[in-house]
Amino acid sequence: MPPCIFCKIIVGELPSTKVYEDDEVLAFLDIKPINPGHTLVIPKKHFENIHDMPDALVAKVAVAAKKIADAMLNIGVKGVNVGMNNGAHAGQIIFHAHVHVMPRYGKDSFSLWVGKEYDGNEREEAAAKIRQALNP
Numbered sequence: 001m002p003p004c005i006f007c008k009i010i011v012g013e014l015p016s017t018k019v020y021e022d023d024e025v026l027a028f029l030d031i032k033p034i035n036p037g038h039t040l041v042i043p044k045k046h047f048e049n050i051h052d053m054p055d056a057l058v059a060k061v062a063v064a065a066k067k068i069a070d071a072m073l074n075i076g077v078k079g080v081n082v083g084m085n086n087g088a089h090a091g092q093i094i095f096h097a098h099v100h101v102m103p104r105y106g107k108d109s110f111s112l113w114v115g116k117e118y119d120g121n122e123r124e125e126a127a128a129k130i131r132q133a134l135n136p
């Protein structure tokens, strides 16, 4: 198995600043935060990204992310982005599944996507393809 820095964090071989832990989930601060408190929520078992994870574990990680996001609101955070990069093309750099919980204050270093316009039948075609993939 290739060395995985998040697996090393889980076993204590690399340092981290922990904010939450249970039997299946660990949450610690991102070393390069969008804002102070930017947290990564990870399954303790190694999975590359969301596609490999059992649904029940996805739910556990999501619930932990919500708990942390709720807690942030209680300490003056104004809004929270919760997101996950899955695959290199989606910007994933660390290939141990993780959810970002990002405290926000309006205008800061984080910028959201700029939406495109659909052309012709593109919108219906895109939806039809996804529906077909969901129910092959």
Ligand code: AMP
Pocket (backbone or CB within 6 Å): 005, 014, 016, 029, 030, 031, 032, 033, 040, 084, 085, 091, 092, 093, 094, 095
């Ligand atoms: P991504 O794979 O693009 O979703 O992002 C990986 C994130 O992991 C980045 O935001 C990094 O700053 C963060 N990161 C990388 N190494 C560490 C580490 N040792 N401790 C905490 N966060 C890390």
Ligand code: ZN
Pocket (backbone or CB within 6 Å): 004, 005, 006, 007, 008, 045, 046, 047, 095, 096
């Ligand atoms: Zn790992």
